[in-house]
Amino acid sequence: MKYIKPVEGYKTKKKVISTRVTEILIKALETAKPEMPHRFDFTFSIPEIIDKAFEDALDEIKVATGGYDFYELEKFKYYIRYAKERYGVEDTTLIDPDKEAHKILVAYTELRYGEDQKNQVEMSYLTHNRRSEIEEQLAEEAGL
Secondary structure, eight states: OOSOOOOOHHHHOOOOOOOOOOHHHHHHHHHHHHHIIIIISOOOOHHHHHHHHHHHHHHHHHHHTTSOOHHHHHHHHHHHHHHHHHHTOTTTOOOOHHHHHHHHHHHHHHHHHSSOTTOOOOHHHHHHHHHHHHHHHHHHHTTO
16 A cells, blocks of 8 residues: 555646536436445445546547547646646746647657657657656756
8 A cells, every 4th residue: 555645736626517418317326326325335426427437538539549648648738837836937937838738749640650650659658758858947947
């Protein structure tokens, strides 16, 4: 068992959305919710179901697009924003998380469809490498 966990700010911030959902699905979940713990020793929450559905949809997109991991790109942007705050350079650095993510998207496309198609990598490889480079640059800008 691990006693410490990394800070994952992108998982804690929530956003309210409004959407139409088939009424019968909501009614079925509302009926099941009070029965689950008492009769079956299970529980669930609608927000967790929605989160899971979004994660599954993003996984499906990744598979359908041959590896384009848009969830990984968003996590990358959140990490860069957090790192800028952590180093206290959010107002002075020229590093833009959106532009950096776009560069990764372009680089990934070039790797996938460029002349050297043998060089297949996961998008996470590119985000982790760029994250390390940005981390070093931010530390330098902060005078550390």
